[in-house]
Structure formats: C-alpha cells, structure tokens
Amino acid sequence: MHEMSIANSVLEALEKEARRFPQGRIAKVGLRVGELAGVDPGALSFCWEAVVRGTNWEAVELEIEYSPRRHRCERCAREFVVKDFDIACPDCGEAHTVFAGGDELDLAFLEVDEDEPYRVGKEGVERK
Ligand SMILES: [Zn+2]
Secondary structure: OHHHHHHHHHHHHHHHHHOOOOOOOEEEEEEEEEHHHOOOHHHHHHHHHHHHOOOOOOOOEEEEEEEOOEEEEOOOOOEEEOEOOEOOOOOOOOOOEEEEEOOOEEEEEEEEOOOEEEEEEOOEEEEO
16 A cells, blocks of 8 residues: 555654654654645555554654645746646746646654654754
C-alpha cells in the first residue's frame, strides 16, 4: 500500500529529526501533500496511526497540508491555482502556462512541546 510506505518514511524522518530535541516532546508532524502526489489523505492518516501504535510516537499527530496544483503564466508572471483542469491564465487569458507546483510530498513542520513550532527548511529543522 502506497500510503503505508509514506507513513513509514515520515516516521523515519521523525526519528531522525527527534534527535535534535532530546528535551522536547514532539506533538505534531506536518506533511505537505500535493494534489498530484497521488496520496489519499484519509488512508495516510489511517496508516500513520497504524505505524505509530505501540511506539514512542503514538501520541504524535499527523497533520496533512494540502497543496493544490498550481501553474504560472509566462506572459504576466501570475501564479494561480488550477481548477477543473483549466490551465489558462485567469488574468490575461494566456492558454500556455507552466506547471509551478502541486506534486509535493515533503515534511513541512514539526511541532515540539505544543508552543514551540519548528519549520523544516533547506538546512533541516529551524525555529519558525
Ligand atoms: Zn497571464
């Protein structure tokens, strides 16, 4: 099952990142899931509960940040969310626009000790 392997990958990433916070308790892990990533959020939540059951991470909540498909217009530089497969630019009507996002499957954030959120940036985990 696709979602099960994703849940396992998230858990591996969580275990790796958790070493940075030996004193902290991780409350929540955020995953950015693109519209085109082919992931069923309901199935993923279900799999997450299954992989953390009976582990130290049982209380960690998985939050899914939905990321819609986006295109960018090369004529007017407008970036927009694609609805109903209509990729024409909503501003200038340009029909040829380029893909600009929506296939993400990334660790977005970790919430440590409820009131201390950390973002996962290019350099790893950093304070928000
Ligand atoms: Zn345009």
